Amino acid sequence: MMFTGAIAPPAYAQSAATEAIGSSSFVAAAVRQVGPAVVRIDTEKTITRQARDPLYEDPFLRDFFGGGFPRQPQEELLRGQGSGFIIDNTGNILTNAHVVNGADRVVVTLKDGRSFDAIVEGVDEVTDLAVVKIDDGEDDVLPVATLGDSDRVEVGDWAIAVGNPLGLDNTVTLGIVSTLKRTSSSVGIPGKRLEFIQTDAAINPGNSGGPLVNQRGEVIGINTAIRADAMGIGFAIPINKAKEVKDMLSRGETVAHPYIGVQIANLTPEQAKRNNADINSGMYLPEVDGVLVIRVLEGTPAADAGLRRGDVIVQVDGTPIRSADGLQIKVENTKIGDALELKIQRGDRPMSVRVKTAELRDQAE
Numbered sequence: 285m286m287f288t289g290a291i292a293p294p295a296y297a298q299s300a301a302t303e304a305i306g307s308s309s310f311v312a313a314a315v316r317q318v319g320p321a322v323v324r325i326d327t328e329k330t331i332t333r334q335a336r337d338p339l340y341e342d343p344f345l346r347d348f349f350g351g352g353f354p355r356q357p358q359e360e361l362l363r364g365q366g367s368g369f370i371i372d373n374t375g376n377i378l379t380n381a382h383v384v385n386g387a388d389r390v391v392v393t394l395k396d397g398r399s400f401d402a403i404v405e406g407v408d409e410v411t412d413l414a415v416v417k418i419d420d421g422e423d424d425v426l427p428v429a430t431l432g433d434s435d436r437v438e439v440g441d442w443a444i445a446v447g448n449p450l451g452l453d454n455t456v457t458l459g460i461v462s463t464l465k466r467t468s469s470s471v472g473i474p475g476k477r478l479e480f481i482q483t484d485a486a487i488n489p490g491n492s493g494g495p496l497v498n499q500r501g502e503v504i505g506i507n508t509a510i511r512a513d514a515m516g517i518g519f520a521i522p523i524n525k526a527k528e529v530k531d532m533l534s535r536g537e538t539v540a541h542p543y544i545g546v547q548i549a550n551l552t553p554e555q556a557k558r559n560n561a562d563i564n565s566g567m568y569l570p571e572v573d574g575v576l577v578i579r580v581l582e583g584t585p586a587a588d589a590g591l592r593r594g595d596v597i598v599q600v601d602g603t604p605i606r607s608a609d610g611l612q613i614k615v616e617n618t619k620i621g622d623a624l625e626l627k628i629q630r631g632d633r634p635m636s637v638r639v640k641t642a643e644l645r646d647q648a649e
Contacts, residue, residue: 310442311442314497315444315456315501316501317430318369318495318501318503319446319456320394320396321369321370321426321429322369322446322447322454323369323392323393324365324366324367324392324448324453325365325368325379325390325391325392325393325402325416326365326393327363327364327365327383327387327389327390328362328363328364328387328388329361329362329364329387330359330360330361330362330388331359332357332358332360333358333359364387365448365490366384366447366490366492367379367446367447367448367492368493369429369493369494369495371428371429371530373425375417375418375420376405376530377402377415377416377418378413378415378506378526378530379413379414379415380412380413380492380493380506381407381409381411381413382412383414383492384404384407384414385404389401390403390416392418393453394427395427395453400419400420402418403416404416405417405535406532406533406534407533408529408539410541410644411477411478411521411529413525413529413530414493415530415533417534429495429503430501430502430503431502431523432497432504433504433523433524434481434504434505434522434523434524434525435522437461437498437504437522439460439463440460440461441461441498442461442498442499443458443459443461443483443496443498443504444457444459444496444497444498445457445483445485445486445495445496445507445520446497447490447491447492447493447495447507448490449486449489449491450489450490457485458485459518460484462482462483462484463482464481464482465480466479467479467480467609468480469609470609471519477541477613477616480520480521480522481496481504481505481521481522482518482519483517483520484516484517484518485518487507487519487520492507492508493508494507495507504522505520505522505523506521506526507520508520508521540644541644542615542618542641542642542644543585543615543641543642543643543644544585544589544591544615544639544642545580545581545585545587546577546578546579546584546586547579547581548576548597548611548612549576549608550608551572551574551575551576553572555569556569556571567593567594568631569594569596570596570629570630570632572596572598573598574598574629575596577591577592577595577596578593579593584642585640585641585642589637589638589640590637591626592630594631595628595629596629597626597627597628599626600614600627601614601624601625602625615641618641620641620643621641623639623641624638624639624641625638626639
């Protein structure tokens with residue numbers, strides 16, 4: 285027996301789908317709420333390069349100068365673009381630090397077409413967050429994005445990215461939250477101290493600094509286009525991290541980040557065994573789970589405490605440490621000057637050292 289035509293889904297399945305999606309798009313409703321507060325950010329930066337004057341390409345002059353050609357300074361104007369969103373009625377805007385850092389001029393364009401020269405109030409490269417400010421010079425109330433709670437986000441929640449990717453203004457993409465607490469080192473930027481929201485909503489260059497919102501139009505993250513090779517995945521800084529620093533940045537204050545001054549890597553017993561079996565290995569490694577100290581930076585709390593290359597940190601304040609990210613987060617969650625009790629394994633000897641955190645400045649762990 286042959287059947288022709290499509291088989292219709294059961295009535296209960298259609299009813300469930302209609303109930304879940306609704307008669308109107310929740311995406312459109314969310315975008316209507318947040319869209320007016322999303323802005324395009326254009327930047328300009330002038331750099332100076334030492335360029336060779338074409339005059340000195342003449343063979344006679346080349347022989348005369350013996351190859352030591354004078355170089356002329358040459359200025360070059362670099363332009364960039366990103367996104368952001370207004371967070372209060374005074375004109376403060378959240379965006380990524382890499383969008384505006386070092387810019388000579390920042391221009392903000394609202395969805396209604398108005399453009400303003402903006403002031404960069406504060407930048408924190410460690411969290412890749414920045415606050416810029418505009419002044420509309422009028423009594424009109426600026427559109428403001430509603431900030432959500434990223435601690436309540438779950439894997440599988442809807443994720444809507446809004447911004448200006450590739451120069452295409454007011455672009456919206458839809459996906460879900462793919463995973464949470466994706467560490468900065470695991471996505472290829474170990475110099476940062478972040479745990480990202482991962483999403484399959486498309487995030488491309490120009491989206492950076494724009495909002496990632498939930499189905500209610502509340503901002504749950506700040507989009508960041510950090511992986512040029514990312515295929516079908518994007519990353520966003522949780523909005524609760526931005527809440528921690530936005531007021532300090534708007535006041536022009538420096539955000540303090542504690543550090544101890546070590547370069548570290550994950551270590552497992554299997555890795556240690558392979559190292560110890562190598563007759564050309566430069567050191568014996570304890571065959572334990574922990575964090576291997578690769579280098580101790582001079583003049584840092586770790587150096588003052590007596591930590592050494594080859595030590596394996598296995599506990600911090602009584603909590604087992606199994607990854608470099610775990611140690612970094614533990615340090616980040618302290619205050620400047622707090623003392624940490626580290627249990628380490630140095631060769632065959634277990635030891636304890638006490639390290640006081642200091643403020644991270646130019647050195648990166």
